[in-house]
Amino acid sequence: MSPYLSRRDFLAASSAAVVATQLPAASAAATGAAPAKLALQGGEKAVKSGAGKLVRWGDPERQRLSAMIDQPSLFFYKGPQTLALIERFRQHHPLKHVMTCSSGTAALHIAVAAAGIGPGDEVITTPITDPGTIIGVLYQQGVPVFADLEADTANLSVDAVARAITPRTKAIIAVHLTGNPCDLDGLRQLADQHKLVLIEDCAQSWGAKFRGQPVGTFGHIACFSLQNSKQITCGDGGVVASNDERFGPRLARYADKGMVRESGKPFESTETLGTNYRMSEPQAAVAAAQLDRLEAIAEKRSQLGRALTEGISGLSAIVPPRVRADDRCTYWFYLFMLKPERLRCKRPEFAKALTAEGAPIAAGYIPIPIYGMPVFQRHAFFAGRWPIKEMGLTKMDYTKTTCPVSDAIIANCMRFTLHEAMSETYVREIASAIRKVAQHYTTT
Ligand SMILES: Cc1ncc(COP(=O)(O)O)c(C=O)c1O
Structure with missing residues (x-):
């Protein structure tokens, strides 16, 4: 066997180490000890470091x-x-x-x-x-x-x-x-x-x-x-x-x-x-x-996003974003999904609990699909009218458009705006906040 770990093994080993050393709720679950009390309920905050000051031009x-x-x-x-x-x-x-x-x-x-x-x-x-x-x-x-x-x-x-x-x-x-x-x-x-x-x-x-x-x-x-x-x-x-x-x-x-x-x-x-x-x-x-500045920004964002994914993988109520192994995602923001069927709370409460932990994570991205906007639903693009529809050049009817997977994403996604001034330590703490809150609310 190779004396060196493959990248996948390294990631598995390092995230396991992080779970064991930095994530009290996870290790509590592993040892059968009581999980850490939510900050929302007066417990200690999971996020202790600052986000870092972002200086974008100079x-x-x-x-x-x-x-x-x-x-x-x-x-x-x-x-x-x-x-x-x-x-x-x-x-x-x-x-x-x-x-x-x-x-x-x-x-x-x-x-x-x-x-x-x-x-x-x-x-x-x-x-x-x-x-x-x-x-x-x-x-x-x-x-x-x-x-x-x-x-x-x-x-x-x-x-x-x-x-x-x-x-x-x-x-x-x-x-x-x-x-x-x-x-x-x-x-x-x-x-x-x-x-x-x-x-x-x-x-x-x-x-x-x-x-x-x-x-x-x-x-x-x-x-x-x-x-x-x-x-x-x-x-x-x-x-x-x-x-x-x-x-x-x-x-x-x-x-x-x-x-x-x-x-x-x-x-x-x-x-x-x-x-x-x-x-x-x-x-x-x-x-x-x-x-x-682009390459440094892209590389740092990509690295932080990977660290966050490693930190929140393996939770039954959370789906981290899938990035192909040979792709680079530069995380304009970090989008992950909740599995509502595995949670005892609704998304706003989950977001509130995260905020209390010191993790600035918002519920949702856009609130409705683009075709759900009133201007689409009314086909009212040009002075309240849609000439090509009136002329018979399209039969499109946005009131009939359905995209169930998109609806589920809109309903269940969470958004963390990461940036290149953040440290990996801070992002690992964000991960531990997500783990803590997810474990608290996960149905058994
Ligand atoms: C995916 C996508 N396309 C297009 C745009 C439009 O870009 P701009 O705001 O520069 O017009 C945005 C802006 O947020 C976007 O996120």
Whole structure:
């Protein structure tokens, strides 16, 4: 036998050690001793360390902003900050056509327009996401079609996507929720088989990798958000990119009023309708500096997420997120599920008990699926109307859409916002708080 432990054995051994040494409730269960009293009931808090102070920008951003102040123009076209941002983006995602833009929502709208989505074209996507995934589809007069999810990743189920394909389907938007890569092999295979455009929504997944390669490099078009809460940010911003010669050259046009700026004749070259989704130089300056931080942020978040999963594995009432062994999840936040049938309490009480333990864990992510929003239920997208439905170009009725796995995820998920300034010790204490509360409420 090898004198060295395999990674799996090491993880098993180390999590067992953690359970034995740091987790009183677990060891109590093992020894038959009384479990620790909940902090909610006056017991000692499980979380004793602080979360760490997160400093997200500093000298590198200041230096770029200061250089920018000396520029004669703050316009994106050939702007030095924009060029630096694109170059750094390409170091992480080797994609030929890269366009900076004003938000992740803009990136997705540009992608959908570049993919040629038109009136009545169906685009399959997830019901658990930010509305920004879908807004562009509607503005292009396409039809969002919601497919159900995998219960343990909250990402699109390849089988459910396959079942949702019709002769009108033109594209799939795969959202790597929380930074956990979708099954990109399965989705790409499906897209190729049915000649669909695969758009990767990487808004929550900066730094994530599928089988060792960056997300965004598997589909036809990749979309990123630089909104304030994302792993890296410039306040608001986005990037859209492609290696595909059919779509790549269109990205800049749909972000810039349809103009082909490099033609030198912006008005005469405009053959397509696009809006102004441009990113200006101040945002690009900050974003370029942030990209230099990405690898360290991604690695730390990934490591903390793994530690948390190790710490809460093996509980009968908890399902940690499943991340494939050769993938890197960068945990925009950490999503885990409760099994209500194994618990004597409801989710709000579970969350309250965690808060009392010092673990800032919220009940839920989005409160309803996207198709449950009133604007979808009423099909009231444009001044209260939906022209393509009135014209008979779609029969879609969102009051009839059902995605039971998504409903269960929405009802049972818990959300821990981790960040790169947290220590592994702190995250292990968060794990012990979850174990303690779960063990207290688990039915026998
Ligand atoms: C999955 C997903 N897609 C798209 C967006 C939209 O990005 P933005 O807020 O930059 O428009 C977000 C933002 O949270 C998101 O999480």
